[in-house]
Amino acid sequence: MAVKKRPDEFFDDLETMSPQAREKYQNEKLAEAVSCACRHAPAVKELFDRAGLSPAQIQTVKDLPKLPITRKTDVIEQQKANPPYGGFCAIPQEDIDRVFISPGPVYEPVQHEGIQWFARAFWAAGFRKGDVVVNTFTYHLSPAGILFHEAIRDCGATAVPTGTGNTDIQVQTIHHLKATGFVGTPSFLMTVLKRAEEMGYNPRKDLCLKRAWFTGEMLAPSLRDTLEKGYKIDTYQAYAVTECGGALAYECHRKSGMHFMDEYFIEIVDPETGSQLGPGEVGEIVVTPLHNRNWGLVRFGTGDLSLYTAEPCPCGRTAHRLTGILGRAGDAVKVRGMFVVARQVEQVCLSFSPVARFQVVVTRHEQRDEMNLRVELKQELSNEGKKKLTEELGQKLQNICRIKPDGIDFVSAGTIAEEQPKIIDQRTWE
Numbered sequence: 001m002a003v004k005k006r007p008d009e010f011f012d013d014l015e016t017m018s019p020q021a022r023e024k025y026q027n028e029k030l031a032e033a034v035s036c037a038c039r040h041a042p043a044v045k046e047l048f049d050r051a052g053l054s055p056a057q058i059q060t061v062k063d064l065p066k067l068p069i070t071r072k073t074d075v076i077e078q079q080k081a082n083p084p085y086g087g088f089c090a091i092p093q094e095d096i097d098r099v100f101i102s103p104g105p106v107y108e109p110v111q112h113e114g115i116q117w118f119a120r121a122f123w124a125a126g127f128r129k130g131d132v133v134v135n136t137f138t139y140h141l142s143p144a145g146i147l148f149h150e151a152i153r154d155c156g157a158t159a160v161p162t163g164t165g166n167t168d169i170q171v172q173t174i175h176h177l178k179a180t181g182f183v184g185t186p187s188f189l190m191t192v193l194k195r196a197e198e199m200g201y202n203p204r205k206d207l208c209l210k211r212a213w214f215t216g217e218m219l220a221p222s223l224r225d226t227l228e229k230g231y232k233i234d235t236y237q238a239y240a241v242t243e244c245g246g247a248l249a250y251e252c253h254r255k256s257g258m259h260f261m262d263e264y265f266i267e268i269v270d271p272e273t274g275s276q277l278g279p280g281e282v283g284e285i286v287v288t289p290l291h292n293r294n295w296g297l298v299r300f301g302t303g304d305l306s307l308y309t310a311e312p313c314p315c316g317r318t319a320h321r322l323t324g325i326l327g328r329a330g331d332a333v334k335v336r337g338m339f340v341v342a343r344q345v346e347q348v349c350l351s352f353s354p355v356a357r358f359q360v361v362v363t364r365h366e367q368r369d370e371m372n373l374r375v376e377l378k379q380e381l382s383n384e385g386k387k388k389l390t391e392e393l394g395q396k397l398q399n400i401c402r403i404k405p406d407g408i409d410f411v412s413a414g415t416i417a418e419e420q421p422k423i424i425d426q427r428t429w430e
């Protein structure tokens, strides 16, 4: 089936590469990035030495699991021991254009050279020349403000560096400049809109906001609905990691997952073994920047749990998509080899209207993990209704979470308290 493209759909040709072309592109970039980091960043050289590897042994993205995962805590410790960059800086001090500081602190040296690719994330959200966009991310310390500002400009739009806070000034600016775009977190946009209403504006009539680009916070489906249907603001989200300097995955207008940015290699890995997982499997997001020549990060463990799909997207972009950020690595419970995360089970359970609350109970019986689901209903169902719900819920859990519950118990209202954990692990290992 031919893909129907909007005339100005894509920011560049990389977004529509064939899988073979992408693999070739990423393998080449990876080999270059690894050899450059090994030559110029002592911390990376040490990492290879400890693993008993030479850069030549990392020729393709499939070779990455030979290397250990570097975590934020490792970077912090190494920077403390060997200040300021902990051996991760791959360029001479005098060539550093700016230094970003993310919580930790982590000092990230940046040489500003053609990092235009972030613009893809904004282009996909529809930002174009003629748009006036308030960028409400901070311009201090962390990369968000400046990098997103430049990406908005790379799309041809006008960027207004409003930064964080100052809600009244945000409202005033959006009104006076007839701003058409908002960049920030979803909750802050909501705060701004509520404040606009308190100040006597009707956001739908008095403001010109038509699209918003979010990162840094999960966009709840209910909030998306309010913004899109209630305020008529088209919303897009992206996944960004400060230590990797920006947006790693972004939504297109189909809004069914976030396309991987080709300048990074994104692995979803088993957080315990570091091995690469396939589509639909829940694991930790591990990132290797492929274009960054100043900051030698290889296999950076984000600690975020997610999963991806390799299904083609009707928008025409060919990169795989992250289909949700499900929590932090510590939130996952491994049941029969599959990671189960509360947020994913919740998405499935609450898609069935009779379900009020749920709880997963994991036990171990005769050397086998058992997963049972306790479900509270909004109102009593007939036995026939419960049987149907049990079948459908079990099947959907199997499809989405890749694990079928061993049983579903319907418990009476009030049994599962709000503050109780959504997953209880009762296994003992004797």
Ligand SMILES: [Zn+2]
Binding pocket: 252, 253, 254, 259, 313, 314, 315, 316, 317
């Ligand atoms: Zn798409």
